[in-house]
Amino acid sequence: MTMWVFGYGSLLWNPGFPVAEREVATLQGYARSFCMSSIHHRGTEEKPGLVLALDEVVGSHCQGLALSVQAGEETRTLDYLRERELVSSAYLERNLEVVLANGNRVEAVTYVIDPHHVQYCGGISLEEQAQIIAHAVGGRGPNTEYLYNTAEHLAEIGLGDSELEWLMHRVREISA
16 A cells, blocks of 8 residues: 655655655645744754644645655655654644545645644744744754745645745845
8 A cells, every 4th residue: 555645844845755656735624834843953942943834724725745655665764754753742643634636535644733732833923934934043954945945846836835935035035
């Protein structure tokens, strides 16, 4: 059976595991937003950055990519994803149904935010998000790089996100 992973942020441009195929997919009931404080990868405990997470919101949806894992790499991929995504327990691992662009439905490993975790920071204004992203740097590099790569990749695959595009332009203004 094919193992699928739903990518909506850095997994779009840096999956880190062998991908057999990529399909545009929609996840119902969740919204992509910068609602997770990053104290490891894109910020520090002293100066947290922001990373995208899926926040459960009734009536919303998120478009991203369903990534099928190369056959035989399922266990290694799951181990890798758990080490990468569950570093601080702010994400919860879920197997959720996504709808592929062709209408097929598949179950995908999906990382969603724990709204009760200390790193959850939903509801901050776009301007405040821009100010944080413009200045934060973590173990995997500048927070700006994360924003730019994600927004640009979404646009390249025809899934432009107006909030991310606004943030990208605003962060570039702040950083100029």
